[in-house]
Amino acid sequence: MSRALLAALALAATTVADTCDTVASQTSITILNPLTLAYTESQGEYWSTACSDLAPSCILEPETTAEVAAIVSILRDNNETFAIKSGGHNPNNYFASVEGGSQISTKSLNEVIFDPATETVRVGPGNRWDDVAAALDGTGYTVVGGRIGNVGVGGYLVGGGLSFMSAQYGWAANSVVEYTLVLANATILTVSETSYPDIFMTLKGGGNNFGIVTSYLLQAYPQGDVWGGNLIFDATPENSAALLAAVRDFTEYYPDEKAAVIVTAERTLATLADIWVMFLYYNGPDVPAGVFDNFTAVPHITDTTKTQTYSELVSGNNWSVLKGQVYTIGTETTPLPSAADGPEIMGAIFDHWVNVSDTAALVPGVVASIAFQPIPKQLASIARSKGGDMLDLDADVDRIMFELDYSFLDDADYATIDTTMRDTYGGFQSIVQGYQASGMLPADAYLPLFQNDCFYPQNYFGRLRPEKLALAQQVQAEVDPDGFWTERTGGFKIPA
Numbered sequence: 001m002s003r004a005l006l007a008a009l010a011l012a013a014t015t016v017a018d019t020c021d022t023v024a025s026q027t028s029i030t031i032l033n034p035l036t037l038a039y040t041e042s043q044g045e046y047w048s049t050a051c052s053d054l055a056p057s058c059i060l061e062p063e064t065t066a067e068v069a070a071i072v073s074i075l076r077d078n079n080e081t082f083a084i085k086s087g088g089h090n091p092n093n094y095f096a097s098v099e100g101g102s103q104i105s106t107k108s109l110n111e112v113i114f115d116p117a118t119e120t121v122r123v124g125p126g127n128r129w130d131d132v133a134a135a136l137d138g139t140g141y142t143v144v145g146g147r148i149g150n151v152g153v154g155g156y157l158v159g160g161g162l163s164f165m166s167a168q169y170g171w172a173a174n175s176v177v178e179y180t181l182v183l184a185n186a187t188i189l190t191v192s193e194t195s196y197p198d199i200f201m202t203l204k205g206g207g208n209n210f211g212i213v214t215s216y217l218l219q220a221y222p223q224g225d226v227w228g229g230n231l232i233f234d235a236t237p238e239n240s241a242a243l244l245a246a247v248r249d250f251t252e253y254y255p256d257e258k259a260a261v262i263v264t265a266e267r268t269l270a271t272l273a274d275i276w277v278m279f280l281y282y283n284g285p286d287v288p289a290g291v292f293d294n295f296t297a298v299p300h301i302t303d304t305t306k307t308q309t310y311s312e313l314v315s316g317n318n319w320s321v322l323k324g325q326v327y328t329i330g331t332e333t334t335p336l337p338s339a340a341d342g343p344e345i346m347g348a349i350f351d352h353w354v355n356v357s358d359t360a361a362l363v364p365g366v367v368a369s370i371a372f373q374p375i376p377k378q379l380a381s382i383a384r385s386k387g388g389d390m391l392d393l394d395a396d397v398d399r400i401m402f403e404l405d406y407s408f409l410d411d412a413d414y415a416t417i418d419t420t421m422r423d424t425y426g427g428f429q430s431i432v433q434g435y436q437a438s439g440m441l442p443a444d445a446y447l448p449l450f451q452n453d454c455f456y457p458q459n460y461f462g463r464l465r466p467e468k469l470a471l472a473q474q475v476q477a478e479v480d481p482d483g484f485w486t487e488r489t490g491g492f493k494i495p496a
């Protein structure tokens with residue numbers, strides 16, 4: 001072995017333990033070490049087992065913003081990679097997970113403090129959305145958050161955040177009024193629209209490129225009982241056609257800003273069991289006549305909809321969070337086709353998904369799902385009226401944002417599914433572009449990607465408006481000129 005290689009290995013050996021050892025010797029921050037129960041349990045919190053399999057050298061659980069800043073200071077003095085983890089629901093490997101470096105878990109930054117006087121709630125990134133909903137239960141208020149309770153607050157909000165209340169109040173990020181942020185130089189900033197307007201904007205969909213958010217101050221909204229639950233349908237050709245038409249119509253005619261749906265098709269490829277699972281939500285105890293009729297008229301095999309508290313609904317949706325599988329997530333965006341062209345275009349997209357998912361049928365345990373997520377003009381308008389965000393949707397067109405998921409049993413099949421995922425969203429983009437070229441979809445529609453649903457190679461920042469990308473680059477140059485977050489931790493990175 002050459003001396004240079006020995007020196008490099010020695011350096012690697014010392015840097016691997018560096019952050020954990022230094023935090024242990026210089027601070028009283030809680031550290032979970034490998035081969036302990038607490039470490040193993042924490043690793044089990046990821047949605048995807050592929051993230052759980054990446055083993056950090058230790059897990060750091062700071063309890064205060066000052067402790068997060070102390071960790072960042074220590075990281076500045078070495079060259080280790082690290083991960084920032086909130087709920088661990090992002091299934092992209094190395095985004096909130098790391099092999100060998102330290103993991104900063106926000107788990108103990110878990111405050112939920114409601115202030116009725118200002119109608120705001122201070123929420124720590126260590127919470128999951130069902131924790132937040134439960135803490136606010138009975139106050140008569142809630143915040144705009146995740147549709148499935150188990151999703152974490154931290155990653156969801158820096159990714160924008162699509163909520164059941166988004167047609168009413170915008171992206172979840174539009175209701176953040178203040179961030180507590182630890183910068184790359186370990187400075188702590190209180191970021192609001194007036195204190196640091198550019199950083200404030202970039203945090204609304206800019207991911208983890210600007211710092212670690214240790215607290216979110218969220219606008220609270222009056223909240224009573226809600227109506228919602230699931231409908232499950234057999235995926236017969238008739239049902240599929242009816243549901244595709246219904247979700248198209250719902251997006252265009254958006255019947256009521258208090259209403260929301262996620263329309264999901266699922267294929268368990270080994271058994272050829274194809275179903276549709278629909279999530280319905282109405283922000284009130286009773287649904288006005290007609291709001292969901294196009295969906296409820298389709299013959300269904302299960303109906304769990306009922307009036308319940310918001311907290312019950314959000315935690316009730318946790319049934320859909322199945323652990324023990326490797327997950328991948330991806331997305332694409334289409335302008336909404338007209339009612340006349342809907343059957344052809346929605347049908348082409350659906351058929352493409354069926355055909356590509358078939359190519360992965362031999363992967364053990366594979367389940368393919370596609371969610372049709374309505375993004376009506378109304379959402380774009382309300383988002384802009386609340387000050388805007390990095391996605392900066394216009395109200396020129398209605399849109400559908402697809403969420404694609406492939407889950408499977410064995411990490412060894414990741415490369416196969418990686419190709420399948422790229423083929424799925426890549427094909428969607430080709431289909432959309434084809435219909436734009438033929439004039440059946442608006443050619444000049446702005447079609448960004450929704451970060452929270454992006455697969456790791458997708459060009460989130462490249463699909464934003466050029467001025468938003470330029471803002472992200474400018475703020476990054478100001479607050480992280482050395483590329484600390486870019487070089488040292490995973491996530492969607494700002495292109496130079």
Ligand SMILES: Cc1cc2nc3c(=O)[nH]c(=O)nc-3n(C[C@H](O)[C@H](O)[C@H](O)COP(=O)(O)OP(=O)(O)OC[C@H]3O[C@@H](n4cnc5c(N)ncnc54)[C@H](O)[C@@H]3O)c2cc1C
Pocket residue numbers: 047083084085086087088089090091095096106125146147148151152153154155156157158159160161162163207208211212213214320321452453490491492
């Ligand atoms: C079952 C399920 C349902 C979902 N439903 C929705 C939904 O309704 N709406 C929606 O918008 N998305 C949804 N998503 C997507 C989800 O929002 C993203 O996966 C999001 O990244 C998860 O948030 P998290 O806190 O669990 O993230 P993590 O996986 O912990 O982190 C994701 C990314 O955010 C960064 N990050 C985390 N915390 C912080 C912080 N405090 N400061 C800076 N960076 C941070 C991490 O470094 C990482 O890069 C869903 C995902 C799943 C699996």
